[in-house]
Amino acid sequence: MAMLEVNHLSISFGGLHAVDNFNLNIEKGCLYGLIGPNGAGKTTVFNLLTGVYKPTEGIIRLDGQDITGKNTIDINKAGVARTFQNIRLFRQLSVLDNVKAGFHNHHPYSTFTGIFRLPKYFKTEKEMTSRAMEILKVFDLDKEADYLAGNLPYGKQRKLEIARAMATEPKLLLLDEPAAGMNPNETQELMDTIRFVRDHFDMTILLIEHDMKLVGGICEELTVLNFGQVLCQGETSAVLNDPAVITAYLGE
Amino acid sequence: MKKMNKTTKNNFINYGLVLVLFAVAQTLSATGNLSNLLQGLLVPLCVYTIASISLNLVVGFSGELSLGHAGFMCVGAYSSALFSNVVGDALPSVPRLILAILVGAAVAAVFGILIGVPVLRLRGDYLAIVTLAFGEIIKNLVNILYVGVDENGIHVTTNSSGLKLAAGGKKIMKGALGISGTSTLYKDIKPYFFLIGVILILITLFIVQNLVHSRSGRAIMAARDNRIAAESIGINVTKYKLLAFTVSAALAGVAGVLYAHNISMLKVSIFDYNLSIMILVYVVLGGIGSIRGSIIATIVLYALPEMLRGFSTYRMLIYAIVLIIMMLFNWAPAAIDWRKRVLEKIHNKLPKKEAA
Known part of the structure; x- marks a missing residue:
């Protein structure tokens, strides 16, 4: 069974459909990447998955359990842990x-x-x-x-x-741009760490990343978001060579 | 494990500090070196120390600015003084005082929860304003409260003529005149009030320090440092903010109890805005989040105006200057550097001595 199963997930802020009819299936132990241009709605998907936002439509299932619309604390207890794009540690x-x-x-x-x-x-x-x-x-x-x-x-x-x-002993780990602001050496080290976490803890990982070297290097499957909609989904090598994806990133 | 020992050591230094200061004060007064005036300040000093340690729990560890601490002291003071006067001679003074302390703490804690539930949804400045208003409301409410007791039970009204007591009834709380005669109920243990105050400080330290260095304390500080991250790892932020607020209120109530039972005439006018600010000044100048700082700042800043009486009119001017100097010493980058260098020098000298 899939560790994470997302069906027809949508959220609108006023008239803006930030995420529209989003579907996702992640098998247990998979290293999954979520990519897309700036403003595509990637972090919004994370916020939906972790209960920061309540979806207007759709169902989220974690390991078969419905976690749609629960609050952040209960979703963490159910087994979703995350990191943040701008680091949020307990600094003191x-x-x-x-x-x-x-x-x-x-x-x-x-x-x-x-x-x-x-x-x-x-x-x-x-x-x-x-x-x-x-x-x-x-x-x-x-x-x-x-x-x-x-x-x-x-x-x-x-x-x-x-x-x-x-x-927090999660079943699913969400990483929001883990390599942001890192130099190539640090990124390389981070890739090893992420891979090690997956193998060592048998963890399912979903990550958002802009660094294509990291995405191509460790992700097994990818979903590309553009303007809140899924542009392309599948194995990493196939997705990265898809003409529609290249257009979305580089323009016509 | 090493870290654990360090915090435990720090906790014991604080207990030791209080005990040493207590011993010094006792020796001074036994040898006649402490004037009557200063001796009279010892118990209030305990009151304010308890209040500033407890306020530090909210301001320093929970990271919320509360300006209503005097309100919780007021609630604790009046509820316990009422209790003592109603019970009267039915109980010997020691158990009566212990029960009065528990009553004061419990009533203040209830008020802490009542205020905390709606207020902790607010943040920063808004929280400060609402707690400030709470303190003033409590003060004005107590100011018009008349309570008496007779054989039919306890009577409460809001105007003095409305209090109709049967023959032999006793007026306890008289509005702005407050409660008088509480301390005469404790004549026999009056000389030990300073000791009781010090024991209460130690209990306060025990509760606050152990709370801070536990799972709940970690959750309180995590919520302070980053609310969103705290929720993302499953910490119920509101619950732990409320916990810190309530414990702090209960301990402020204890400070109020000590105050109320030490004074012959309990008037509400003392529990005003200025008292809340004064305690906040102790906490801020002692160092936010530093319990030892709160103790030291309270002692220095409370004793100072009294020591300066010789300067008569210039007294408050000098007091203000000392406040500014303390603030600079605590927080100015240059002063922090200087302190570090001095500490390092001392640190470097110590091992050499051992070798020699």
Whole structure:
């Protein structure tokens, strides 16, 4: 069964059809790319998938479960985690605490337990710390665990955002322009990381990206959006050679 | 694990700081080096320390500007003073005081939830304005409240002639005249009020510090740093903002209880806008989000105007200058650099000493 199944998804703001009749099927473990020119509606699709916007029409199913119209928190609990185009870290918290914040719903204990330091507090915090360090190690951030997140270099901040999203133990990971603002070396490293996350955690990943080298390098399937509508869908090599796609990107 | 030890160490430094200051104050007063005037300031100092630590939870850790802290102190003060006067001699003073503290905290917490639910949907300036209005409303409401008790129970009205009590009834709350005689109910434990105040500071520290360094505290700070990201990882932002606001209100209520039971005549005029601002000044100058800063700033800034009495009319001028200097010392980039260099120097010298 498909991990993510989107049928006839539409949203309009006033008279503007930002996303119109959008369909998407992503198999479990697939690395899927969503591309398109600026303003095509890619981030709007992400915002629909994560409950920031409520769709005017359509159905979203995650692993068979209907998550259409739920709020952000419940959708995250159902198993969708994301990163943001403009990095959104908890800048005043340590790198470790950023990841531990991601465990919020997976290693719970009550506020009372926290204030009165009951045994469960120490046990859970210890578990959280060791799990967080494992995740940080995967992203090569373990040496910076005590840094404030806001003090990390740019490339590492991007990685920390992915690490934090992974801490929520998602079924589907959404990456919004992960390579934005990175130099070619950092992009190469990021590609390795994304591929590693997919293989290591058997993760299904949907990413938005403008960097065609990254898209061509790691995505197995692509959907091209243009003016809120699907222009083309299929295997990466076929899509990138489609004349309609080339026209949309480069003009006539 | 190393990080864990560091925060635990920091927490214990704060407890230690309070205990050391308590010991110093006790020694000074035992050896007669503390004037009566200064001795009278010790309990209010505890009141304001509790208030500023609790306000720091909202302003520093939850990142919301609240200007109604005096309102929560007021609610705690009056509800507990009412409780003490109604119960009267039916209970010995120690359990009565403990219950009064719980009553004050609980009533303030209820008000915290009532105000927090609608208000925390607002952000920034709007929140500040609404909490400011709350403080003023509470003040004006209490100002016209008359409460008396007789054999038929408790009577509440909003004008003095409307309070009709049976023979033997007792007027407790008299509008603008407030509640008098609460402290005489606690004559026997009056000398220990400073000790009680310090214990309450330690309890406040315990609650705030442990809350901040727990799962809930992480959620509160995550919501402060980035609301959208916090929701994207499944944190219920509104719930945790409300939690911080309510805990803060309850602790402000405790500060109010201590104030109300230490003073012979409880008047509502003290719980005005100026008090909220004064506590906010303690928090901001101590460093937003720094609990130790709140404690130190409260002590320095509260004691200062009293120390400066010798300067008579120039006193508030000097007070204002000290405020500005403290602000520069805390926040000016040059001052931060200088502090770092001094700390590094000290740090470099220490290991050498050990080697020698």
